Amino acid sequence: MSQRTRVLRVDPVSPEADAIAIAGRAIRAGGLVAFPTETVYGLGANALDEAAIAKIFAAKSRPASDPLIVHIARFEQLPQVAQAIPAGALELCRRFWPGPLTLVLKKAPRIPANLTASLNTVAVRMPNHEVALALLQAADVPIAAPSANLFSRPSPTCARHVIDDLADRVDVVLDGGNTPIGLESTIVSLVEDEPRILRPGGMSLESLREALPNLRYEPSYLADDVMAAPAPGAMLRHYSPRARVFLFSGADDAEVYAAMRAEIAAHERVGILASDTEAREFADSDVALERLGANADEAARHLFAALRSLDQQGVDCILARVPEKRGLGLALWDRLLRAAVGSLVEVQAAPGD
Numbered sequence: 001m002s003q004r005t006r007v008l009r010v011d012p013v014s015p016e017a018d019a020i021a022i023a024g025r026a027i028r029a030g031g032l033v034a035f036p037t038e039t040v041y042g043l044g045a046n047a048l049d050e051a052a053i054a055k056i057f058a059a060k061s062r063p064a065s066d067p068l069i070v071h072i073a074r075f076e077q078l079p080q081v082a083q084a085i086p087a088g089a090l091e092l093c094r095r096f097w098p099g100p101l102t103l104v105l106k107k108a109p110r111i112p113a114n115l116t117a118s119l120n121t122v123a124v125r126m127p128n129h130e131v132a133l134a135l136l137q138a139a140d141v142p143i144a145a146p147s148a149n150l151f152s153r154p155s156p157t158c159a160r161h162v163i164d165d166l167a168d169r170v171d172v173v174l175d176g177g178n179t180p181i182g183l184e185s186t187i188v189s190l191v192e193d194e195p196r197i198l199r200p201g202g203m204s205l206e207s208l209r210e211a212l213p214n215l216r217y218e219p220s221y222l223a224d225d226v227m228a229a230p231a232p233g234a235m236l237r238h239y240s241p242r243a244r245v246f247l248f249s250g251a252d253d254a255e256v257y258a259a260m261r262a263e264i265a266a267h268e269r270v271g272i273l274a275s276d277t278e279a280r281e282f283a284d285s286d287v288a289l290e291r292l293g294a295n296a297d298e299a300a301r302h303l304f305a306a307l308r309s310l311d312q313q314g315v316d317c318i319l320a321r322v323p324e325k326r327g328l329g330l331a332l333w334d335r336l337l338r339a340a341v342g343s344l345v346e347v348q349a350a351p352g353d
């Protein structure tokens with residue numbers, strides 16, 4: 001471990017004041033602090049400090065064209081970040097914040113251009129995690145925080161992932177254990193004619209549509225199973241493990257499993273991301289099996305750790321089955337699809353079935 005990075009254990013429910021004070025001072029001094037949120041770990045810096053923002057991009061090797069999300073702890077901080085906020089947006093904030101919903105709004109003048117990749121809009125949310133909220137209170141400034149991973153690596157869901165990617169590049173890591181949701185926030189743009197989901201995430205489309213019946217979601221990256229030109233920031237090579245990912249779809253379980261077995265036979269060392277049911281199917285196969293659990297919520301919590309673990313085990317490829325696109329399943333599907341970068345295997349039922 002580096003001498004420069006301080007790793008401080010904190011209780012995720014009632015974080016220790018001394019650790020939070022150290023981290024808050026680091027933010028105010030223009031430093032970088034990695035901290036847990038309910039979605040994934042964030043790599044935070046003072047959102048009003050252009051030089052501190054630049055450090056985030058450098059630490060992650062993140063392209064300057066990929067804007068950051070700003071975090072706030074109190075509704076009164078919103079005008080520091082955004083302006084011309086529509087009444088509907090405030091209603092959404094009241095209903096869903098703190099929570100895994102990021103809103104894209106018109107940017108306030110104080111937000112430096114490098115934070116938003118020179119866009120005139122800004123992404124903002126209030127995280128639902130006591131460590132993140134305590135840090136924001138202690139720093140008393142909005143905090144810009146993308147996920148605390150190296151660019152294009154899976155997002156970190158525990159402090160170990162952050163340290164593996166960013167040791168030496170961050171001043172403080174607040175270790176508050178595993179993040180409860182495990183996938184990033186849902187991003188909704190409110191600067192177009194109609195509200196639109198830019199990225200599915202921890203807040204489900206179904207819950208959001210209760211408040212926003214006209215909420216649009218058109219995944220822009222799928223055209224004939226290959227990624228089309230990505231939306232700003234919605235880059236193709238995201239969430240990528242090092243191994244190639246093959247994503248299997250098809251209604252017939254037996255046919256899908258048979259296709260997966262054929263793929264297993266074609267490679268030296270195969271990793272499988274499996275639900276509990278699928279895990280039973282491959283229990284006797286010579287594969288590295290990562291269990292994602294019994295449902296979409298459990299799979300969301302385990303996905304990124306499982307991708308990292310399979311990479312560490314040095315598998316040649318990773319096989320998974322497409323999840324149902326309900327609840328957190330939609331965000332899971334999005335992350336798996338991006339990890340698969342077009343390697344989708346559509347399994348047709350055999351004739352006569």
Ligand code: AMP
Pocket residue numbers: 066067068069104116119121122123145146147184187198232233234
């Ligand atoms: P991360 O926090 O690492 O999950 O990345 C933040 C995500 O927010 C990126 O994918 C950005 O594309 C998205 N984002 C941030 N600001 C904006 C914005 N002004 N407009 C659209 N997307 C944004």
Ligand code: MG
Pocket residue numbers: 146147155
């Ligand atoms: Mg990220």
